[in-house]
Amino acid sequence: KNQVEQSPQSLIILEGKNCTLQCNYTVSPFSNLRWYKQDTGRGPVSLTIMTFSENTKSNGRYTATLDADTKQSSLHITASQLSDSASYICVVVRNGQNFVFGPGTRLSVLP
Amino acid sequence: KAGVTQTPRYLIKTRGQQVTLSCSPISGHRSVSWYQQTPGQGLQFLFEYFSETQRNKGNFPGRFSGRQFSNSRSEMNVSTLELGDSALYLCASRPDGDYGYTFGSGTRLTVV
Numbered sequence: 009k010n011q012v013e014q015s016p017q018s019l020i021i022l023e024g025k026n027c028t029l030q031c032n033y034t035v036s037p038f039s040n041l042r043w044y045k046q047d048t049g050r051g052p053v054s055l056t057i058m059t060f061s062e063n064t065k066s067n068g069r070y071t072a073t074l075d076a077d078t079k080q081s082s083l084h085i086t087a088s089q090l091s092d093s094a095s096y097i098c099v100v101v102r103n104g105q106n107f108v109f110g111p112g113t114r115l116s117v118l119p
Numbered sequence: 120k121a122g123v124t125q126t127p128r129y130l131i132k133t134r135g136q137q138v139t140l141s142c143s144p145i146s147g148h149r150s151v152s153w154y155q156q157t158p159g160q161g162l163q164f165l166f167e168y169f170s171e172t173q174r175n176k177g178n179f180p181g182r183f184s185g186r187q188f189s190n191s192r193s194e195m196n197v198s199t200l201e202l203g204d205s206a207l208y209l210c211a212s213r214p215d216g217d218y219g220y221t222f223g224s225g226t227r228l229t230v231v
Contacts, residue, residue: 044222051123051209051222052162097162105175107220109162 010035012100012110020116025088029113031081031098039101043072043083046095046112055083055096085115093117121145123223125210131229137198140226144191144212150174151193152220153185156207165208168193200230 012033021027033041040059044052056065056072058081065072069086085092098110124143132138144151152167152175164177168187187193191212197204207227211220 049207049225049227051211051224053222054219057219107164109164111161 014110018114029083033100035100035102042099044097088117125223129227140195142193142210148212154209205230
């Protein structure tokens with residue numbers, strides 16, 4: 009079954025700390041994997057897009073990794089800021105066109 | 120350039136009514152897709168339109184329908200509203216040959 013799981017479900021960290029969010033998937037055939045950030049009441053915004061051959065991709069303080077063999081991805085946030093408080097959604101694109109969404113990780117950054 | 124615009128932002132309807140949501144994609148984007156987002160189910164794909172044709176459909180009942188106009192603007196209609204239809208409805212558009220969707224801010228529908 010094509011599924012995307014994310015952990016933890018929610019996370020609270022202090023401003024300035026680092027954190028890592030996990031994504032495991034069983035989607036096949038795999039086209040690419042995306043991380044989105046969604047602020048409360050807003051639409052998701054793309055952070056990174058990774059294809060099968062890419063292991064790491066960065067976007068500012070966000071670094072995503074992909075291990076296509078174990079079907080795992082992570083999103084590392086460095087030096088967190090209050091504005092990082094949001095839901096982070098892992099999405100795996102299947103067969104070039106079908107999006108399989110993870111349930112998201114709710115991150116709260118406290119001062 | 121302008122992003123994906125969804126109207127209205129908030130909507131309150133009564134059970135049994137119908138509702139129409141609107142989405143204006145980014146200029147030049149011909150592909151528009153719709154998603155339902157609820158706290159319990161997360162994001163779920165409703166349907167995708169390309170050049171006025173429905174190209175893909177998710178697992179939703181026939182009460183959910185959509186259409187796309189020649190200018191790529193899209194509407195989504197939900198008939199006979201149920202309490203469980205309360206959700207954030209998101210529209211996204213993308214350029215041809217690219218799966219980098221840009222999402223709108225969504226319409227928050229509350230059914231009472």
